[in-house]
Amino acid sequence: MVGRIQGIRAIALGLIQHGSRLFVSEGFDPVKEDTFYRALGGGIEFGETSLDALKRExxxxxxxxxxxxxxxxxxxxLFTYDGKPGHELVQLYRCDFADKTFYQREQIPFSDSDQTYMAYWIERDRFHSGELRLVPPACLQYLD
Structure with a gap:
């Protein structure tokens, strides 16, 4: 084997739709100078099911x-972020918020690894048209 061994990361993501909108976080790749959007969720820990990881995240x-x-x-x-290759296995779920007030807010701050990010409700047609980029791209096939 040539080069260093890369890890494959297992994650669970939750697609939450409300009407024509999708709940996503915004990311930015500084090397590509590219903005992208992703459903929320995160890493699956050893001994944890993907469903439990989704709920925990x-x-x-x-x-x-x-x-x-x-x-x-x-x-x-398979992707490149910040100039580095990445490889994820994504366990994808459709879900809803139990607390209906989440649907009334245009943007919602959230914390991950001691950093604060922003999640948004965005019209899913903006992803289908290619105006905005949803990652991983295969998520598009699961949107209503």
Whole structure:
């Protein structure tokens, strides 16, 4: 084997839709100078199911409980971020917020690894048209 061994990261993401909007966080790749959007969720810890990881991540980051959780499938995501290759196996779920007030807010701050980020409700047509980029791209096929 040539080069250094790269890890494959297992993550769980929750697609939350409300009407024609999708709940996503905004990211920025400084090397590509590119803005992208991703459903919320995060890493699956050793000994934890992807469903438990999804619930934990939403609780930790947003203090939010999920309901109507349905497994959609597993996506393989090969990408480059900040000039470095990445490889993820994404356990994708469709879900809803138990607390309906989340649907009334245009943007919601959340914390991850001692940093604060922003999540937004964005019209899903903006992703389908290519105006905005949703990652991993295979998530597009699961949008209503």
């Amino acid at each position: 939403f609780q930790e980051e947003l203090q939010a409980e999920l309901t109507n959780i349905r497994y959609l499938g597993c996506l393989e995501n």
